[in-house]
Amino acid sequence: MPHSYPALSAEQKKELSDIALRIVAPGKGILAADESVGSMAKRLSQIGVENTEENRRLYRQVLFSADDRVKKCIGGVIFFHETLYQKDDNGVPFVQTIQDKGIVVGIKVDKGVVPLAGTDGETTTQGLDGLSERCAQYKKDGADFAKWRCVLKISERTPSALAILENANVLARYASICQQNGIVPIVEPEILPDGDHDLKRCQYVTEKVLAAVYKALSDHHVYLEGTLLKPNMVTPGHACPIKYSPEEIAMATVTALRRTVPPAVPGVTFLSGGQSEEEASLNLNAINRCPLPRPWALTFSYGRALQASALNAWRGQKDNAGAATEEFIKRAEVNGLAAQGKYEGSGEDGGAAAQSLYIANHAY
Amino acid sequence: MAHRFPALTPEQKKELSEIAQRIVANGKGILAADESVGTMGNRLQRIKVENTEENRRQFREILFTVDSSVNKSIGGVILFHETLYQKDSQGNLFRNILKEKGIVVGIKLDQGSAPLAGTNKETTIQGLDGLSERCAQYKKDGCDFGKWRAVLRIGDQCPSSLAIQENANALARYASICQQNGLVPIVEPEVIPDGDHDLEHCQYVTEKVLAAVYKALNDHHIYLEGTLLKPNMVTAGHACTKKYTPEQVAMATVTALHRTVPAAVPGICFLSGGMSEEDATLNLNAINLCPLPKPWKLSFSYGRALQASALAAWGGKAANKKATQEAFMKRAVANSEAAKGKYVHTGSSGAASTQSLFTASYTY
Numbered sequence: 005m006p007h008s009y010p011a012l013s014a015e016q017k018k019e020l021s022d023i024a025l026r027i028v029a030p031g032k033g034i035l036a037a038d039e040s041v042g043s044m045a046k047r048l049s050q051i052g053v054e055n056t057e058e059n060r061r062l063y064r065q066v067l068f069s070a071d072d073r074v075k076k077c078i079g080g081v082i083f084f085h086e087t088l089y090q091k092d093d094n095g096v097p098f099v100q101t102i103q104d105k106g107i108v109v110g111i112k113v114d115k116g117v118v119p120l121a122g123t124d125g126e127t128t129t130q131g132l133d134g135l136s137e138r139c140a141q142y143k144k145d146g147a148d149f150a151k152w153r154c155v156l157k158i159s160e161r162t163p164s165a166l167a168i169l170e171n172a173n174v175l176a177r178y179a180s181i182c183q184q185n186g187i188v189p190i191v192e193p194e195i196l197p198d199g200d201h202d203l204k205r206c207q208y209v210t211e212k213v214l215a216a217v218y219k220a221l222s223d224h225h226v227y228l229e230g231t232l233l234k235p236n237m238v239t240p241g242h243a244c245p246i247k248y249s250p251e252e253i254a255m256a257t258v259t260a261l262r263r264t265v266p267p268a269v270p271g272v273t274f275l276s277g278g279q280s281e282e283e284a285s286l287n288l289n290a291i292n293r294c295p296l297p298r299p300w301a302l303t304f305s306y307g308r309a310l311q312a313s314a315l316n317a318w319r320g321q322k323d324n325a326g327a328a329t330e331e332f333i334k335r336a337e338v339n340g341l342a343a344q345g346k347y348e349g350s351g352e353d354g355g356a357a358a359q360s361l362y363i364a365n366h367a368y
Numbered sequence: 369m370a371h372r373f374p375a376l377t378p379e380q381k382k383e384l385s386e387i388a389q390r391i392v393a394n395g396k397g398i399l400a401a402d403e404s405v406g407t408m409g410n411r412l413q414r415i416k417v418e419n420t421e422e423n424r425r426q427f428r429e430i431l432f433t434v435d436s437s438v439n440k441s442i443g444g445v446i447l448f449h450e451t452l453y454q455k456d457s458q459g460n461l462f463r464n465i466l467k468e469k470g471i472v473v474g475i476k477l478d479q480g481s482a483p484l485a486g487t488n489k490e491t492t493i494q495g496l497d498g499l500s501e502r503c504a505q506y507k508k509d510g511c512d513f514g515k516w517r518a519v520l521r522i523g524d525q526c527p528s529s530l531a532i533q534e535n536a537n538a539l540a541r542y543a544s545i546c547q548q549n550g551l552v553p554i555v556e557p558e559v560i561p562d563g564d565h566d567l568e569h570c571q572y573v574t575e576k577v578l579a580a581v582y583k584a585l586n587d588h589h590i591y592l593e594g595t596l597l598k599p600n601m602v603t604a605g606h607a608c609t610k611k612y613t614p615e616q617v618a619m620a621t622v623t624a625l626h627r628t629v630p631a632a633v634p635g636i637c638f639l640s641g642g643m644s645e646e647d648a649t650l651n652l653n654a655i656n657l658c659p660l661p662k663p664w665k666l667s668f669s670y671g672r673a674l675q676a677s678a679l680a681a682w683g684g685k686a687a688n689k690k691a692t693q694e695a696f697m698k699r700a701v702a703n704s705e706a707a708k709g710k711y712v713h714t715g716s717s718g719a720a721s722t723q724s725l726f727t728a729s730y731t732y
Contacts, residue, residue: 367381
């Protein structure tokens, strides 16, 4: 093997690792506010609001005007390109408002999924062209981390070896380019919850996918201490008739991560997928109470699970903005507690009762 | 992907994970007493003792009949095939003597190296033929773990991707077969210290090798909680002019491990390679004091570094039994302290312990 050609200098590594640690500092997680124009259309139509640039700006303003209470529970916010250059009603750029709260600014950099020919409806994700130049510009414009979402699905024949390999590879290329530009890459290999498969099946697939992702990151010389992982929790498919407790989800999730995610990765920030706000918090809490040793921070990178109530309270009305912001702050604080295993649930008995529901991990 | 077909039942997993944890519990490590006939020849020649079966038996008898308190430092002993069936002078089987002390018995399973054509003198390891039947027999005969040593070297164009891939694959096949037969596989991908490369290069290579090993183990559906890893520490090549402290060795080693070894692996038991007894202990101690996250036990699986002084004290004479046992016990206790980060270096430990045990291109 040829001599190694270091991809990053010691200073570059330190900068990346410091950023990553700031985002997942104890009790903090990420607000994923990077919905594309198309995704925002779905959210806004559910509350009867027209999908205009101004409405999207007004909505993000509701979230970003949250007071200092969010400082202790939000470590990073992921922006969509449009939002990165928007300002609030007083002309203050959103980026500045967020940075002034000591929160790290991130940017979605992928350009959506494209089909993989010859597969059963599987996809890869595009966005590598000119990515280095885009990252350099985003870094100048205030972003210190990025996010790229790959999508895999479980069915009789999927995910196929090609889908796993190709998505892992594209995530590694993206991560490599980000780090060259001083940006911490959040690596997101989402396995969708669509389907009727059980918890074990999801765990098996998640382990295979994550093993491939970390092999690809190693092959591409990515500096793990300067990355974050944004995986799905291990859950049954939406159409699975068996119900599982948060403790079972936690045990399956932590077991899968322990078998695949090297301890050098500073933090795992779960996506919420189709979970309700409360489910996402209860599951995160159970994960943080799981009796298995967990060498990385285990926190949130939630979109819908942080914003559903806020969106509903806002409904496009300026008069509702204050109440809507309160809803967001409430979920942020709850998830900040869950990220430390300190959330007592909305009325549910906490710690001791739940502990006994963890099934020993050799059963997974 | 096809539905998964569980390789092991929960009961099988439980048995394997309990064996692995017993071996590395509370600062215990492994005595690698599995030198082949040829290798014992090298050892005995140094102390001018003839390499007969009886001499080999006598030396092993002295080690294994040491006081039971050795079980606080030694959790497992690896035997060579011949030794598994040998007895002490009273007719007690060695394996029973060890078991009565609460020590887990292991067996070397590989059958030596074979060249990889088209490479720069690189090798793979043989021993897969009939391995399942051999494992089943060894399990009946009292073994609970196996060991298989793959060898990689740093040099011009080495290790090549073929050598890495082939050795990782062979290790994974061996591990799979072991687990099917209730044996915990110790996975040993040794990157030998021959050469003049520096510490950084060894770290780079070790990371690449370990990433490939864990990807292969995942591909072969190995239950990581029921395995142990036996890697080299990250050190400079033996002919490297630059000298490094135990702390530098420790930092490079733990960095490499935490970027590649999943937290699910219960223990990492280093090989001593060409290190002197004292260096092997000092380095292990520094490793356990390293401030990086270390979710696995970090212990020892030493051959030469546990036996050099004992061999010198013995000199082939029965009258030296007590001195031999004391020398061995002293190293066992020292390494167990080091495995807890509590070793205090006590002045001169005799010439044999600091003498470098390096043998060029070491093979079994």
